[in-house]
Amino acid sequence: MNKKIIHLLILAFFFAACSNTKYLHGEEKLYTGAHIKIEKDKSLSSYEKKSIKEEMSALLLPKPNASFLGLRIKLFIYNKTQTAKTKGIKHWLNKKFGEPPVLLSSVDIHKNTEILQNRLQNESYFNANVLGDTIQKKKTGSAIYTIQTGDSYIIDSVIFPKPGNDSILTAIAKASRRTLLKKGNKYNLDIIKNERIRIDSRLKNKGFYYFSPDDILMRVDSTKGNHQVDIYVTLKNTTPEKATKIYRINNIYVYPHYSLRDTSKNLQDAKFYKWYYVVDSSQTIRPIAFENTVQLRPDEVYSRVKHNNSLNRFINLGPYKFVKNTFQEVNKDSAKLDAYYFLTPYKTKSLQLDVLGRTTSANYAGSQININWNNRNAFKGAEALSVTLFGSTDVQFGGQNNGYNVYQAGIQTSISWPRFISPFNFKADNAYIPHTNLTLGYSFNKRIKLYTLNSFTGSFGYQWRENPERTHELNLLNITYVDAANISQLYKDSIASSQNPTLAHVIDKQFTFGPSYSYTVTNTAKNYKRNTYYFNGKVDLSANIYGIASGANIEKGKIKTLFGQPFDQFVKLQTEYRYYHKIGPKSSVAGRIFLGAGLPYGNSNVLPYSDQFFIGGSNSLRGFRARALGPGIYYAGDPNVNGNFYPDESGDVKMEANLEYRPHLFSIVHGALFADAGNIWLYHSNANQPGAEFTNHFISQLAADMGAGLRIDATVLILRIDLGIPIRKPWLPEGQRWVFNQIDFGSSQWRKNNLILNIAIGYPF
CATH class of the missing domain: 3.10.20.310 (membrane protein fhac)
Known part of the structure; x- marks a missing residue:
C-alpha cells in the first residue's frame, strides 16, 4: 500500500510540474529556449560546428527557466507559492526556491542576432549572417537563430x-x-x-x-x-x-602600520635597512620581516613581475589585510620612481572557537571542539604562532562497536617563519614566500573499555612554492612517540582469542624519527581548463642512518634502542594522481589512483601503526567500512570473534583506484555515480593473518564497490552523501569473489550487511 501511495505522489508531482503554463495570463507564452542552426558549409568541420553552437548558445539572453528531466521545478514552486503576504513559509519558499516565468515577450531577437553576428565577425567570419525568428505554440514559444558563417579569414x-x-x-x-x-x-x-x-x-x-x-x-x-x-x-x-621612457627605481619605503587616517609620508622617521626604508615610529615589526617581500631594488629597471611578486608577498606575509602600493616620479627629467608600500595590519592576536560535527562509515557520530589562539607577529618578524586545544568524542549508536566510544583531547602548537632559517643561502624570488615551520603536539586518545594512547609529535622543516602549480615540503625531522596505557583485560582477551595481530599492533609502542619530502603539482585552480590534474609524491624515512650504523636487525634478534626506547626503521613511498575532465558547464568525470608502499627493515618487521595504510570509508572504498578491509584476502570475520568490535586493519602496501561521474542535477544539487577498487597488504607474511602478504597475485585480491550519491554545493561547504555496495569481496574463495549475483535490495539482512552510507563534507578527491 505504501509503495502505491508513493508512486501516486510521484505521478501527481510530475503532472503538476508539467502544468506551469496554466498560470500564464492572456497571450503570454512561456519561453522554452533557443536553437542554433548552422547552414551547410563544407569548410566547417563537425567539431567547429559544435563549438560554434555551444559558444553562440552561451551568448543568448534571457535564459529559459531551469529544468531537470524536462521538469521546471523552480517555476512550479514559484507558481504554487505565490502570495500577497511578505512573511510566512509560502513567501519564503517563493523567494528562496521559486523562479518567475521567463516569457517569450522578454526575448529581444534583434539584439541577440546582432550579438551573434558581431561575435562571429570577431572570430574570423567577416561575412557571417544571422537570422532570428520565433516558433510559437499554444502556451510556449522558442527562438531559432540561423547562421551562415561564410569563409573564415x-x-x-x-x-x-x-x-x-x-x-x-x-x-x-x-x-x-x-x-x-x-x-x-x-x-x-x-x-x-x-x-x-x-x-x-x-x-x-x-x-x-x-x-x-x-x-x-x-x-x-x-x-x-x-x-x-x-x-x-x-x-x-x-x-x-x-x-x-625606461624608468628605474630610486627609493623604496615600507609603512607597516598604515591606516586611512594617515595623510603624511613622515619620511623623517624612515629607517634604512639593506636596500629599503621602513617608516614605523611605533616599531610594530622588525625590518628583517620585509627582506623576502621587497623584490625591487634601487637603481634597477622597473619590472612589473617584481612589482607583482612584491605585492603578492606582502599580502601573504601574514600580519596584513590590505596592501596599497604607489609609485611617484622623483622629477620629470630623471626617469626614476620612488616606491611606497602602505600596509594595514590585522589585529595581532585572535581567539577562535570551532565546533565540528562528523559521521563515519563505521556508524560513529562525533563532535569536536577546537580553541585556537593565534599571534600573527609573535616575535615582531611576521612569525605566525598558533596554539590549538582540542577535544572530541565519537559515539556509535548500535552496530558492532556500540559502547566502545572514542574520546580525544590534546594540544597542537606551531610557529611559522616567513623565510628560510638555514645555514645555507636559499634564494626564492618568485611571488611566494618560503616558510620555516616548527610544530609540537600531544594527544590523548581513549577508547572506552579498551585502551588509552598517549601520542607526542614534533617536526621541523621548510615549505615553498616553485610557481602557482608546484609546491615542495621538506621536513628535516619528524618525531612521533606513541605509548599505550590502561589496556583493559577485555582487550587483552580479545587479542588472545582472535589471534589477530592487528589488535596487538594498535597498542604497540611507536618511536619514529627522520626526514620526509613531499612534492605537489596541480592545475586544478584553472577552472577554465577542460582537463585538470593533481599529483603528489611523498617519501618518509625513519631511523635509516642510525639503524644501519647501530647494526639493528630484528630478524637476528638485534633490537636497538635510542634513549632507552626501541625505534622503528623503514622507508615509505606514496604517490597520488587525480584527473578531472569536464563534460559540460557543470558536469565532470573524476579519477584517482593511489599507490603506497612501506619497507620495514633493520629494527622493524612491520611499519608502525600510525604510518601504515588503511582503506575503506567515505574517502576511499565507499562500499566498505573504514579500516575493516584487508590486508590481502585476510578477513577479520564476525566482530563477535574479536571482542564485539572491529579491529582497525592496516597494511604496509596500498593500491586504490576511484572513478566518479559528477553530473549537475539542478540548482545546487549534483549527483554522483562511482566505482572504487583497491586493497592493502603486509610486506612480510604473518602466520596469524593468512593471505595478508603482498605477492604477484595482488590483482586477484582487489576489492571493489560501486554506488551513487548526492552533493549539496552551498559554496561555503559541500555536503556529500554516498551510498555504496561491495561488488567484489577478496576474502571469499577464488571464483566466488564477484558478488553481483548476491545483490538483493529486497532483503533486510543483505541491506544491513552491504549498504554502506557515507555522510561527509567535501568531495572524496
Whole structure:
C-alpha cells in the first residue's frame, strides 16, 4: 500500500510540474529556449560546428527557466507559492526556491542576432549572417537563430617593427618572439587584444612603467584576397612621451602600520635597512620581516613581475589585510620612481572557537571542539604562532562497536617563519614566500573499555612554492612517540582469542624519527581548463642512518634502542594522481589512483601503526567500512570473534583506484555515480593473518564497490552523501569473489550487511 501511495505522489508531482503554463495570463507564452542552426558549409568541420553552437548558445539572453528531466521545478514552486503576504513559509519558499516565468515577450531577437553576428565577425567570419525568428505554440514559444558563417579569414603574416635606435620600437620588435598571432591561424579579435596585453606586460618588465596596451596599434589588412589578412603591429602616433621612457627605481619605503587616517609620508622617521626604508615610529615589526617581500631594488629597471611578486608577498606575509602600493616620479627629467608600500595590519592576536560535527562509515557520530589562539607577529618578524586545544568524542549508536566510544583531547602548537632559517643561502624570488615551520603536539586518545594512547609529535622543516602549480615540503625531522596505557583485560582477551595481530599492533609502542619530502603539482585552480590534474609524491624515512650504523636487525634478534626506547626503521613511498575532465558547464568525470608502499627493515618487521595504510570509508572504498578491509584476502570475520568490535586493519602496501561521474542535477544539487577498487597488504607474511602478504597475485585480491550519491554545493561547504555496495569481496574463495549475483535490495539482512552510507563534507578527491 505504501509503495502505491508513493508512486501516486510521484505521478501527481510530475503532472503538476508539467502544468506551469496554466498560470500564464492572456497571450503570454512561456519561453522554452533557443536553437542554433548552422547552414551547410563544407569548410566547417563537425567539431567547429559544435563549438560554434555551444559558444553562440552561451551568448543568448534571457535564459529559459531551469529544468531537470524536462521538469521546471523552480517555476512550479514559484507558481504554487505565490502570495500577497511578505512573511510566512509560502513567501519564503517563493523567494528562496521559486523562479518567475521567463516569457517569450522578454526575448529581444534583434539584439541577440546582432550579438551573434558581431561575435562571429570577431572570430574570423567577416561575412557571417544571422537570422532570428520565433516558433510559437499554444502556451510556449522558442527562438531559432540561423547562421551562415561564410569563409573564415586566416592570418597570412604578422609584421612587427624592426629593431633600431628607438628603445620602445626595439622592445616591441623583441616581443615578437612569443607572439600569440600565428601564421595560418584564424583571425580572432580576442587574441589580438590579448596580444596587446602580452606586449604591454613584456614592456612593463623592461622599465616602460607608463606604457599601456592602448598605445599599441594592430592594423589589419584584409584586402589581399583569398580570405587572408596581414596584421601590422606598431606604435600609435598619439603615444605619450612618458610611455616611451625606461624608468628605474630610486627609493623604496615600507609603512607597516598604515591606516586611512594617515595623510603624511613622515619620511623623517624612515629607517634604512639593506636596500629599503621602513617608516614605523611605533616599531610594530622588525625590518628583517620585509627582506623576502621587497623584490625591487634601487637603481634597477622597473619590472612589473617584481612589482607583482612584491605585492603578492606582502599580502601573504601574514600580519596584513590590505596592501596599497604607489609609485611617484622623483622629477620629470630623471626617469626614476620612488616606491611606497602602505600596509594595514590585522589585529595581532585572535581567539577562535570551532565546533565540528562528523559521521563515519563505521556508524560513529562525533563532535569536536577546537580553541585556537593565534599571534600573527609573535616575535615582531611576521612569525605566525598558533596554539590549538582540542577535544572530541565519537559515539556509535548500535552496530558492532556500540559502547566502545572514542574520546580525544590534546594540544597542537606551531610557529611559522616567513623565510628560510638555514645555514645555507636559499634564494626564492618568485611571488611566494618560503616558510620555516616548527610544530609540537600531544594527544590523548581513549577508547572506552579498551585502551588509552598517549601520542607526542614534533617536526621541523621548510615549505615553498616553485610557481602557482608546484609546491615542495621538506621536513628535516619528524618525531612521533606513541605509548599505550590502561589496556583493559577485555582487550587483552580479545587479542588472545582472535589471534589477530592487528589488535596487538594498535597498542604497540611507536618511536619514529627522520626526514620526509613531499612534492605537489596541480592545475586544478584553472577552472577554465577542460582537463585538470593533481599529483603528489611523498617519501618518509625513519631511523635509516642510525639503524644501519647501530647494526639493528630484528630478524637476528638485534633490537636497538635510542634513549632507552626501541625505534622503528623503514622507508615509505606514496604517490597520488587525480584527473578531472569536464563534460559540460557543470558536469565532470573524476579519477584517482593511489599507490603506497612501506619497507620495514633493520629494527622493524612491520611499519608502525600510525604510518601504515588503511582503506575503506567515505574517502576511499565507499562500499566498505573504514579500516575493516584487508590486508590481502585476510578477513577479520564476525566482530563477535574479536571482542564485539572491529579491529582497525592496516597494511604496509596500498593500491586504490576511484572513478566518479559528477553530473549537475539542478540548482545546487549534483549527483554522483562511482566505482572504487583497491586493497592493502603486509610486506612480510604473518602466520596469524593468512593471505595478508603482498605477492604477484595482488590483482586477484582487489576489492571493489560501486554506488551513487548526492552533493549539496552551498559554496561555503559541500555536503556529500554516498551510498555504496561491495561488488567484489577478496576474502571469499577464488571464483566466488564477484558478488553481483548476491545483490538483493529486497532483503533486510543483505541491506544491513552491504549498504554502506557515507555522510561527509567535501568531495572524496
